[in-house]
Amino acid sequence: xxxxxxxxxxxxxxxxxxxxxxxxxxxxxxxxxxxxxxxxxxxxxxxxxxxxxxxxxxxxxxxxxxxxxxxxxxxxxxxxxxxxxxxxxxxxxxxxxxxxxxxxxxxxxxxxx
Amino acid sequence: xxxxxxxxxxxxxxxxxxxxxxxxxxxxxxxxxxxxxxxxxxxxxxxxxxxxxxxxxxxxxxxxxxxxxxxxxxxxxxxxxxxxxxxxxxxxxxxxxxxxxxxxxxxxxxxx
Numbered sequence: 001x002x003x004x005x006x007x008x009x010x011x012x013x014x015x016x017x018x019x020x021x022x023x024x025x026x027x028x029x030x031x032x033x034x035x036x037x038x039x040x041x042x043x044x045x046x047x048x049x050x051x052x053x054x055x056x057x058x059x060x061x062x063x064x065x066x067x068x069x070x071x072x073x074x075x076x077x078x079x080x081x082x083x084x085x086x087x088x089x090x091x092x093x094x095x096x097x098x099x100x101x102x103x104x105x106x107x108x109x110x111x112x113x
Numbered sequence: 114x115x116x117x118x119x120x121x122x123x124x125x126x127x128x129x130x131x132x133x134x135x136x137x138x139x140x141x142x143x144x145x146x147x148x149x150x151x152x153x154x155x156x157x158x159x160x161x162x163x164x165x166x167x168x169x170x171x172x173x174x175x176x177x178x179x180x181x182x183x184x185x186x187x188x189x190x191x192x193x194x195x196x197x198x199x200x201x202x203x204x205x206x207x208x209x210x211x212x213x214x215x216x217x218x219x220x221x222x223x224x225x
Contacts, residue, residue: 004156033212043157043202045212058212090156092213101147102206102213104156 002027004093006105013081013112021076021108023091031094032074036087049074081112123220132190136203136216143205148177148188152199198223
């Protein structure tokens with residue numbers, strides 16, 4: 001079964017405390033990306049990765065980092081979270097090169113106080 | 114259809130009726146389109162996709178229509194059920210790797 005798994009699903013943290021949201025896919029996809037979803041603004045891309053060790057900024061990369069050391073994992077790192085990063089985060093895995101589509105994880109609710 | 118601002122357009126449908134959700138896309142170079150369903154607290158769930166060399170594609174109870182002339186996409190749901198209540202997003206992309214551009218979404222409410 002095609003799966004994109006994110007952890008944690010829910011997190012409340014304090015300003016400035018580094019955190020990592022993990023994302024893992026089991027479909028051997030090369031292309032992965034991170035989005036945030038905010039009311040009235042829809043889904044906006046934060047970062048994407050076209051393959052291992054290849055990452056690039058999306059529309060709203062400020063305050064975030066990513067890494068892609070292996071194909072299946074694409075963690076999102078908030079080095080010093082701020083309240084404006086309170087949002088719902090989604091990881092996506094793109095399987096179009098193998099005839100599939102783009103799959104999303106279940107989401108990670110992050111609150112920064 | 115699409116909206117601006119904080120409030121999603123809402124489509125109220127009676128159970129058993131057909132639903133039509135519309136989407137205007139922005140980039141004439143987009144050649145791949147996806148409809149997603151998002152239930153409260155969950156991630157976008159793939160419904161159906163269509164490539165620009167097609168104008169219609171059917172799935173189970175769903176049909177997507179693509180009109181490239183006017184950059185319009187629609188999703189038709191046959192015999193709408195209570196479980197179809199959700200927010201529906203269209204997304205456009207190029208088959209060349211790139212980010213999805215999402216529409217604002219339409220809230221579908223199925224009434225008994």
